[in-house]
Amino acid sequence: MTDTDATAFENEAGFGDYFALLKPRVMSLVIFTALVGLLVAPVGVHPIVALSSIIFIAVGAGASGALNMWWDADIDAVMRRTAKRPIPSGRVGAEEALAIGVALSGLSVVMLALAASMLAAGLLAFTIFFYVVVYSMWLKRWTPQNIVIGGAAGAFPPMIGWAVATGGVSIESMLMFALIFMWTPPHFWALALFMKGDYADAGVPMLTVTHGRRVTRNHVLIYTVLLVPVAIGLGFTSIGGPVYLATALVMNALFLKGAFAIWRRDEVQAEADSYATEKQVFRVSLYYLFAHFTALLVDASLRAFGLGLW
Amino acid sequence: MAIKAEHEIHQRRLSRNVGVGLVLVGFVVLMFGLSVVKIRSLGAVQGFDHVVRPEMIEDTK
Numbered sequence: 001m002t003d004t005d006a007t008a009f010e011n012e013a014g015f016g017d018y019f020a021l022l023k024p025r026v027m028s029l030v031i032f033t034a035l036v037g038l039l040v041a042p043v044g045v046h047p048i049v050a051l052s053s054i055i056f057i058a059v060g061a062g063a064s065g066a067l068n069m070w071w072d073a074d075i076d077a078v079m080r081r082t083a084k085r086p087i088p089s090g091r092v093g094a095e096e097a098l099a100i101g102v103a104l105s106g107l108s109v110v111m112l113a114l115a116a117s118m119l120a121a122g123l124l125a126f127t128i129f130f131y132v133v134v135y136s137m138w139l140k141r142w143t144p145q146n147i148v149i150g151g152a153a154g155a156f157p158p159m160i161g162w163a164v165a166t167g168g169v170s171i172e173s174m175l176m177f178a179l180i181f182m183w184t185p186p187h188f189w190a191l192a193l194f195m196k197g198d199y200a201d202a203g204v205p206m207l208t209v210t211h212g213r214r215v216t217r218n219h220v221l222i223y224t225v226l227l228v229p230v231a232i233g234l235g236f237t238s239i240g241g242p243v244y245l246a247t248a249l250v251m252n253a254l255f256l257k258g259a260f261a262i263w264r265r266d267e268v269q270a271e272a273d274s275y276a277t278e279k280q281v282f283r284v285s286l287y288y289l290f291a292h293f294t295a296l297l298v299d300a301s302l303r304a305f306g307l308g309l310w
Numbered sequence: 311m312a313i314k315a316e317h318e319i320h321q322r323r324l325s326r327n328v329g330v331g332l333v334l335v336g337f338v339v340l341m342f343g344l345s346v347v348k349i350r351s352l353g354a355v356q357g358f359d360h361v362v363r364p365e366m367i368e369d370t371k
Contacts, residue, residue, distance in 0.1 A: 015328070018326070055340065
């Protein structure tokens with residue numbers, strides 16, 4: 001071997017690069033919402049079974065992240081936000097990501113079936129299929145409604161967590177699904193409003209690109225208005241409680257106020273303060289989801305100690 | 311003179327090997343724990359080998 005060969009190894013992947021392939025930040029949200037879905041269910045789960053199930057749900061989410069990066073490597077390379085991901089930066093080969101994604105998908109689904117139930121495993125398999133095939137391969141580059149339908153993939157984890165505990169599907173788990181599902185569009189469109197240019201450069205038909213910013217602002221408001229009854233409604237099911245209802249009232253008022261502010265502004269005003277309102281609403285939307293699921297957890301703990309009001 | 315080329319790439323490879331090793335060890339531990347829980351949840355399990363089971367013998371009833 002000569003010295004010139006040394007450059008071939010410069011881009012070799014470390015462990016962190018493979019970990020980054022699993023989209024750890026998305027994974028943390030999946031772990032949190034799946035854990036809440038599992039813990040608020042009225043059926044107790046053995047801690048080891050719960051831990052294993054959450055780990056396999058997380059691995060499944062990571063696998064779909066790796067498959068998404070394999071499929072989207074070409075547009076990730078163009079967008080500033082994603083250009084440093086393992087595949088576009090050349091540290092992990094595309095076919096390597098595909099192999100890891102397929103292997104971990106199979107492993108996670110089989111292991112969840114063994115640890116929990118066939119229903120939970122089936123939901124996980126469907127989530128991976130939905131995110132990789134329906135969202136990444138089909139909708140993302142084809143329709144501006146991509147994130148509306150694709151949001152379903154991110155909404156499944158609490159439903160899987162609930163299925164691990166109860167072995168079934170119920171109005172509570174469907175409303176937890178609906179909460180994330182309805183929250184995704186205004187959250188991402190607020191982001192798209194201030195991430196100017198990125199999606200257009202990559203040729204991804206975001207609503208801001210295809211229908212303009214005015215339409216996007218209208219959509220943020222409409223979807224936030226539709227989100228409110230879902231969020232409040234969840235408070236009147238068996239997993240709701242006083243803490244959840246109070247949190248939902250405050251957070252929905254904040255989110256609605258922000259969406260209304262986005263709707264009232266035009267591009268001139270937004271340019272003037274470099275999208276301060278849009279950025280703030282995006283931040284509020286993150287707290288919004290976190291607060292709702294934390295409140296569900298608090299109410300479940302109160303009930304466990306006999307302090308629930310209903 | 312010993313050749314000791316500690317290139318940055320060696321650290322990266324070490325991180326990868328140690329990382330994969332720890333993940334595999336973690337998986338084994340998890341599987342063991344899960345097996346213990348699953349088998350215990352079956353209740354008392356009787357072995358059928360080389361042990362006299364009095365309840366199977368007609369006369370002793």
